[in-house]
Amino acid sequence: GAGVSQSPSNKVTEKGKDVELRCDPISGHTALYWYRQSLGQGLEFLIYFQGNSAPDKSGLPSDRFSAERTGGSVSTLTIQRTQQEDSAVYLCASTGTKIRVITEAFFGQGTRLTVV
Amino acid sequence: TQLLEQSPQFLSIQEGENLTVYCNSSSVFSSLQWYRQEPGEGPVLLVTVVTGGEVKKLKRLTFQFGDARKDSSLHITAAQPGDTGLYLCAGAAGTYKYIFGTGTRLKVLA
Numbered sequence: 339g340a341g342v343s344q345s346p347s348n349k350v351t352e353k354g355k356d357v358e359l360r361c362d363p364i365s366g367h368t369a370l371y372w373y374r375q376s377l378g379q380g381l382e383f384l385i386y387f388q389g390n391s392a393p394d395k396s397g398l399p400s401d402r403f404s405a406e407r408t409g410g411s412v413s414t415l416t417i418q419r420t421q422q423e424d425s426a427v428y429l430c431a432s433t434g435t436k437i438r439v440i441t442e443a444f445f446g447q448g449t450r451l452t453v454v
Numbered sequence: 455t456q457l458l459e460q461s462p463q464f465l466s467i468q469e470g471e472n473l474t475v476y477c478n479s480s481s482v483f484s485s486l487q488w489y490r491q492e493p494g495e496g497p498v499l500l501v502t503v504v505t506g507g508e509v510k511k512l513k514r515l516t517f518q519f520g521d522a523r524k525d526s527s528l529h530i531t532a533a534q535p536g537d538t539g540l541y542l543c544a545g546a547a548g549t550y551k552y553i554f555g556t557g558t559r560l561k562v563l564a
Contacts, residue, residue, distance in 0.1 A: 339486075342496070371551075373550060375499065378559060379556070379557060380460070380540075380554055380555055380556040381497070381540060381542065381554035381555035383551070383552075383553060383554070386551050394551055400508075429497075431494055431496070431552070433552075441490075442487075442499045442502070443466070443487075443497075443499065443552055444496075445495075445496025445497050445498070446496055447494065447495055447496055448496055
């Protein structure tokens, strides 16, 4: 697609339920990132996928969070047994990769998750 | 752990005023970017700086990368209401894992 697409745009869920958030990156981009943004705050790194390499999961806040990227394209972030503190906007970004050159991160519009 | 601290966290100014936002770290970054995020949208890239001491200008915005590549600043001249938003710096080192700063929320009043 022309840009990074995230779905759903909004999700309201009950505490304890599982949720899946989807990210469709820009075609051909090898790197994909998930970030979490609490109201008015900066971006908290969650997980990073680069090509076929093992993902960098160092930012996942607990074992209730997991993510996968199928076929090097679409990614799904899953939150199990959601808690109220999981309420935030979840942003996905994708980038191309160049050796030793930082490239532009293109972001989706985010999924606003509200746990009630 | 690489951290990027931004200051100030919040800034509310009148149209026409100048301002500077700072992005600081104890780590060295190979390059650094500035993004602006508007409500309901994802961040959008403003500039990338790669050389220590580099200065880039984008209309009324001036970006500087510190000589030691540990810090950066964003200066806005004659701020306008359209400059309102969340400004984020982002650094990358080695692994291309983008680390974003804590953000500066700017509001420019007409």
